[in-house]
Amino acid sequence: MDHRAxxxxxxxxxxxxDPGVELKEANCSHVQLDWEIPIGQAALVCVDVWDRDLHTDMRREDDRVTRERIVPVLAACRRAGVLVIHAPAWPTAEREANWVGLVDHTQAAPPWPDSPAWPPQDFRARVGPYARYARPREPRAAECDQVANPPGFHPLVRPVGDEPVIGVGEELHRLCARRGVLHLVYVGFHTPGCMTGRTYGLPAMHRYGYTCILLRDCTNGMETHETWPDRTSMRGCIAFLEQxxxxxxTSEQFIDGLPQPPAS
Known part of the structure; x- marks a missing residue:
């Protein structure tokens, strides 16, 4: 048994x-805990670390973060023997030889047996009498369709050896159950999108009951003309997650906490 932590x-x-301190948001502060996690109970989850994205400025920042932050974390985890799990989304996952294939991703989770069939299907699809509520189709939607033209892995963050690849959250959950994993450490893109919205993202896996830790300098935001200068979207999302x-x-804090490689 590996007793490293x-x-x-x-x-x-x-x-x-604290008692005696005015209860207002300006007084809500950060707290740091002291933990020792058995190495066999932890995994690094690489979320949507792709070889391309839609926006030129986003792609440049993603690539910088990948090379300067994620790659060193990945290398340190591999040296220490931490399980590395790749979560590149569909359909990228199913094209990879290391895809674990633990669930049929085409089948939606069943609803509660007595759950009402509501809203109506035409409303969900925004067609017929509800078409006026549909968001206008972007003129470059076909050109930028990432399902028809799915991205691949970033060349520096491809699976190595038998590192598993998952496509949905239930797959990650079943893999963790098989491996005895309780603590998930996340790197990847993007914090206000896939990190929070995917079924294998931080909030979803937290709801399963796992400890979820984001390396906050190993991600990027989805910014707009208003938020881009200060990375407000990314910083706000990190604040939301921490609450x-x-x-x-940080990546440095995590790397510094990893144990020495196992004795050969």
């Missing part, structure tokens, strides 16, 4: 204050 100080944001059950670290 990962020693880290994960950060979160308190929503309450809702998710923890964060």
């Amino acid at each position: 990962i020693r880290i100080r994960p950060r979160y944001t308190r929503r309450l204050t 809702t059950g998710i923890y964060t670290l």
Whole structure:
């Protein structure tokens, strides 16, 4: 049995204050905990670390973060023997030889047996009498269709050896159950999108009951003309996660907490 441990100080944001301190948001501050995680109970999850994206400025920043931050984390995890899991989304996952194939991703999760069939299907599709509520189709939608033309892995973050590849959250959950994983450390893109919205993202896996930790310098935001200068979208999303059950670290803090490689 491997008795080595990962020693880290994960950060979160308190929503309450100490007795005697005024209960207002300006007094809600960061807290760091002291943890030792058995190395066999941890995994690094690489979310949507692709070889391309739609926006030129986003792609440049993604590539910089990948090369300068994610690659060193990945290398350190491989040296230490931390399980590395790749989560590139569909249909990229199913094209990879290491895809674990634990669930049929084409089958939606069944609803509650007595759940009402509502809203109507025409409303869901925004057709017929509800077409006026549809969001206008982007004129470059076909050109930018990432399902018809799916991205691949970033060349520096491809699976190595038998590193598993998953496509949906239930697949990640079943893989973790098989491997005894309880703590998930996340890197990848993008914090306000796939990191929070995918079925294998931080909030979804937190709801399963896992410890979820974001390496906050190993991601990027989905910015707009208003938020881009200060990366407000990314920073706001990290603040949201830290207040809702998710923890964060920097890449350096995580690497420093990894144990020495196992004795050969």
